[in-house]
Amino acid sequence: MISPSILSCDFTNVKKDFDAMNEAKADFVHIDIMDGNYVPNISFGPSIVSQFRKLTDIDFDVHLMINEPEKYIEDFVKAGANIITIHPDSTLHLNRTINLIKSFGIKAGIAINPAQELSILDYTLEDIDLVLIMSVNPGFGGQSFIESSTRKVEDVKKIINNAKSKCLIEVDGGIKLNNALKVYNAGADILVAGSAIFGSENPKKTIIKFKELLK
Known part of the structure; x- marks a missing residue:
């Protein structure tokens, strides 16, 4: 599955890009939310996301790179x-x-940065729907893929299989x-691609190429 990153x-002319995602039948729309604190960049908030919602029916895959996300969960759900x-x-x-996110009837995921260990999954895997593996350091688009991320995908896939979990693996950065x-062959279910x-x-054609490649 492919999740174009609107960052x-x-x-x-954002409507043109949403039209491309709609026509190419993208699986998700990846929306990076950055606060300038957790990461050294700022993007946008719930009010902008709610405007994006008017442009598509594709599921929104919202990635919160912000401190104290619990304060804003309900706002992004409403958006x-x-x-x-x-x-x-x-x-x-x-x-x-995590439980707060799921209380609104939507899916919850956790993101793992390049230098972070996978031990957090020992205590969270049964509660989440998605593991987002960051294959760049979060905060900016257009970065190069960190090659060790492929091995990390393989390791997460083994953890999920051993736990007999249905949790999905998403990879974001340099795709x-x-x-x-x-x-994808390493075990990813969803790939995030922005500048590509x-x-x-x-x-539109590039999204279709991604979808054909991942069949």
């Missing part, structure tokens, strides 16, 4: 989020925040057409 959209993913070290009570199949799609000459 790389042309925001002077149209279908999945909300948080970072374990961004909230004081991780289990409580291109020339490395997507390698990451919206930096291409034809985003």
